[in-house]
Amino acid sequence: MRVAxxxxxxxxxxxxxxxxxxxxxxxxxxxxxxxxxGNIDDWKEWNLSDECKAYWRERQTWKQIIVVEGVTVIPQLTFHHCKSIKRVIMADTVVRIEPCAFGKCSSLVFIKLSIYLEYIGVLAFKECDLFSVFIPPRCREIGAVAFYSNKNLTIFNVPRDTEIRGSVIFGTKLLHDSHFELNERGSYHDHTEEVHNWLKNMNNDNKYSLHRACSSFQPLKEVLLTIVRAKGIGAFTVKNEADITPSKYLRENPYADIEEMDIVRDYVMKMMGEYN
Structure with a gap:
């Protein structure tokens, strides 16, 4: 363990x-x-032991977490309430994120998950500030309210075979802007299965093939170019039911090592007969 x-x-x-x-x-x-x-700003004045103050002070200094190769599990509550963390980047050896591991990390806006991640625990990312989440294909289960109250969460891409527990996206922009009628608490408890099916299938229509390619866990430039050449570059403006364009997915996907301009450039060169 080191800090730099x-x-x-x-x-x-x-x-x-x-x-x-x-x-x-x-x-x-x-x-x-x-x-x-609950007045957090005054915590230095509280009647706490020196050990407790040092413990809390250290946890508030971390702004980025890099989980190194070899770590397989992020234990329960490990980074709970570390409110200064902005980014988390995980090695691909991580297979489990236990409950509340990053709960109440209120500044957390970016996560890059392990491609071999299998499990995300209950409340794992509760009350963070994530805008986009791309769940890896091997993930078998996402625990209840795992992304609860990420108010700006707009993109939530989840594989078809992943089991989603109750109210995973409760309190998010994605749910708020959806076509679902929420209950008095703003949740979707009354039609959980319907919402989960919507999350998994919102890109099922063939006309959104480019959109699906962009929102995949690791979009391939070759796949994108094939679709763009068939449909034209205007396909980037087509929106899905969540009102998100393929371009926006490309910008927000932490796994996409693709620049939209590269695709545009190749498309234009093709139209000009620069290559076959």
Whole structure:
């Protein structure tokens, strides 16, 4: 475990060698939080032990987490309430993210998940600030309310075979802007299966083939070019039911090593007869 500055962000290289969540110190901090009616900004004035203050202070310095090769599990509550974390990048050895692992990381806007990830636990990314989430094809299960109250979440791409538990996208922009009639709590508990099927199939229509290619877990330039050559570059303006264009997916997909202008350039060259 080491800390360094990367891209001007204080970065923790997490190797799993140390238990980062201390339940006793966390409980002490929460007691102070409740005693002072949840005014977090004044925590330095709370009646906390020096050990607890040092523990909390350290957790607030991390702005980027890089999970290194060899780590297979992110334990429960590991980064819970580390409210300064902006980015998380995982090695492809990670197969499980346990409950609440990144819960209440309120500044978290970017995650790159392991391509071999199989499980995301309950409340794993509760109350973060994610805009887009691309679930890897091997993921078997996403726990209940795993992405609860990511208010700006607009893109949520999930494989057909992934089992989605209750209210996974409750409290998100995607759900709020959908065609579903929500209950009095703004949730979709009354028609969970219908919402989950919508999430998995919103791109099922053939006319959105380019859109599906862009929103895949790892879109391939060759596939995109094949579709664009058949439909024209205007296909990039076609929106899906969530009102998202293929271009927007390409910009937001952390796995897409493709620039839209590369596709446009190749398409134009094809039209000009530069290559066959």
């Amino acid at each position: 500055t990367v891209d001007r962000l204080v970065t923790l290289f997490y190797d799993g060698s140390k238990e980062l969540y201390n339940e006793e110190l966390a409980n002490e901090w929460w007691e102070g939080y409740n005693t002072h009616n």
